Amino acid sequence: MNFLDDAKSVLLQLDHYLNQTINKQNKVINQESIDEIQKKLCLQDHVEKGDLTGKNLDTFLSQYFENVTRLHHPCYLAHQVGTTHPSGALGSLIDGFTNNPMAIYEMGPSAAAVEFFMINLILSKIGWNKMPSRIKERLTFSHGSGVLTHGGSLANLTALLAAQNNLDKDIREKGNPGDLTILVPESSHYSIAKAAGIMGIGEQNVILLKTDKNGTVLPDRLKDAYQEAKDKNKRIVALVANACSTATGLYDPVDEIADFCNENGIWFHVDGAHGACALFTDKHKYRFKGVQKADSLIIDAHKMLRTPNLCAAILVKDANTLDLVFQQKASYLFHEKNQPGFDFIQQAIECTKAGLGIKFYFVLAAMGEKGMAAYIERQFDLTTEAHNYIHQQDDFECPCRPQSNILCFRYNGSDDLQLAIRDKLIEEGSFYISSTNLEDKRFLRIVLMSPYTTMEEIKELVFAIRELANSEGS
Numbered sequence: 001m002n003f004l005d006d007a008k009s010v011l012l013q014l015d016h017y018l019n020q021t022i023n024k025q026n027k028v029i030n031q032e033s034i035d036e037i038q039k040k041l042c043l044q045d046h047v048e049k050g051d052l053t054g055k056n057l058d059t060f061l062s063q064y065f066e067n068v069t070r071l072h073h074p075c076y077l078a079h080q081v082g083t084t085h086p087s088g089a090l091g092s093l094i095d096g097f098t099n100n101p102m103a104i105y106e107m108g109p110s111a112a113a114v115e116f117f118m119i120n121l122i123l124s125k126i127g128w129n130k131m132p133s134r135i136k137e138r139l140t141f142s143h144g145s146g147v148l149t150h151g152g153s154l155a156n157l158t159a160l161l162a163a164q165n166n167l168d169k170d171i172r173e174k175g176n177p178g179d180l181t182i183l184v185p186e187s188s189h190y191s192i193a194k195a196a197g198i199m200g201i202g203e204q205n206v207i208l209l210k211t212d213k214n215g216t217v218l219p220d221r222l223k224d225a226y227q228e229a230k231d232k233n234k235r236i237v238a239l240v241a242n243a244c245s246t247a248t249g250l251y252d253p254v255d256e257i258a259d260f261c262n263e264n265g266i267w268f269h270v271d272g273a274h275g276a277c278a279l280f281t282d283k284h285k286y287r288f289k290g291v292q293k294a295d296s297l298i299i300d301a302h303k304m305l306r307t308p309n310l311c312a313a314i315l316v317k318d319a320n321t322l323d324l325v326f327q328q329k330a331s332y333l334f335h336e337k338n339q340p341g342f343d344f345i346q347q348a349i350e351c352t353k354a355g356l357g358i359k360f361y362f363v364l365a366a367m368g369e370k371g372m373a374a375y376i377e378r379q380f381d382l383t384t385e386a387h388n389y390i391h392q393q394d395d396f397e398c399p400c401r402p403q404s405n406i407l408c409f410r411y412n413g414s415d416d417l418q419l420a421i422r423d424k425l426i427e428e429g430s431f432y433i434s435s436t437n438l439e440d441k442r443f444l445r446i447v448l449m450s451p452y453t454t455m456e457e458i459k460e461l462v463f464a465i466r467e468l469a470n471s472e473g474s
């Protein structure tokens with residue numbers, strides 16, 4: 001194998017892939033069966049011969065791209081997964097090659113320093129004090145903390161574990177006494193219910209916050225859930241807000257919820273996996289007014305911050321809470337040592353942790369903070385424009401005005417029709433959209449992630465949906 005030649009051919013093919021994709025020369029989605037794909041890629045053959053290099057690699061890649069779902073495509077409108085910035089992909093390559101499990105400082109000082117920098121950058125956007133880089137100063141004054149995790153679900157779990165440990169330090173060692181609850185809007189991402197299950201709180205013991213018809217938390221009804229917890233003799237681990245919610249992209253009122261939590265001594269966790277990108281823009285950060293009064297927040301860089309999967313961050317206002325959450329005994333890792341850096345391993349569920357910071361940093365440093373803000377604002381503004389256009393169509397209905405880059409709408413007709421439309425679009429490979437239930441009604445849902453999507457694609461989508469609906473009806 002010649003590494004440089006193979007690397008060049010991979011990069012050339014990726015460049016070609018990107019150009020074809022943004023110019024719509026391929027379907028946005030193409031799904032052949034597992035057997036067909038395995039055969040075309042000659043998977044078994046290459047394993048037997050060990051020959052995936054040179055021309056074979058080239059052929060393999062051309063075949064591989066045939067069944068890649070193209071996130072850079074202007075008609076990719078489905079899920080909240082980042083349209084990666086090419087610089088981020090280079091970051092992934094460097095991390096994959098060097099393979100430094102940087103949670104122990106000596107196993108990746110550069111990667112750890114970059115992660116440290118990125119955590120501090122987000123802390124300062126939230127308005128929490130940065131971590132001191134001189135480790136002897138850690139916890140000698142009040143400051144925040146955080147760690148990059150392999151995804152938002154793990155970040156939410158980490159935040160809730162920190163909240164639980166803050167409530168009762170015995171639980172970690174002695175087990176869950178069965179009197180715990182989390183207050184959460186029904187519209188929250190399923191990773192919160194999953195965390196309640198994993199933590200032994202029990203998914204059924206989660207108490208739902210009252211929301212409006214679009215699933216946004218009603219601040220003057222927070223006391224209902226609080227009272228319910230008291231009536232059931234439950235101790236509240238945390239109250240979780242969506243900023244923004246997965247289905248509709250709407251923001252819960254962070255400021256008012258923070259005040260309620262502070263008044264009642266409740267840990268306030270903000271799930272900003274998708275929507276905390278607003279903290280990176282002057283125009284939209286007002287959605288996070290009061291966020292510095294929260295206790296924890298998560299953000300997925302692999303969603304709106306254009307970073308390759310996976311890269312999420314969990315941030316806490318008080319570093320003490322995260323420093324204490326996972327204390328473990330492992331004599332080969334945890335012992336006194338003289339080192340110039342910081343071990344993130346105490347904060348993380350993972351033991352071996354990738355150098356996630358480098359791909360995130362590469363994106364931000366390539367786009368610059370202004371470039372990142374411009375991208376986010378563009379996507380949010382385009383979504384508002386798309387809403388205004390779709391809302392004007394007599395045969396379409398929108399349940400709410402968008403507040404981010406997620407938009408729900410419905411074509412006149414049954415729930416089955418919405419699903420049939422989505423299936424048909426995907427089968428054709430012309431558009432890739434998602435769908436969601438709101439108040440027991442099925443809606444089509446678009447998430448405008450690709451910086452290459454314009455109003456032209458939105459108008460074409462409306463046209464395509466109308467045509468399909470008419471042909472389904474006839």
Ligand SMILES: Cc1ncc(COP(=O)(O)O)c(C=O)c1O
Nearest residue numbers: 151152153189191246271273274
């Ligand atoms: C609001 C919210 N929280 C958490 C998650 C989970 O993040 P991940 O997919 O990175 O685990 C998502 C994913 O879409 C989300 O939308």
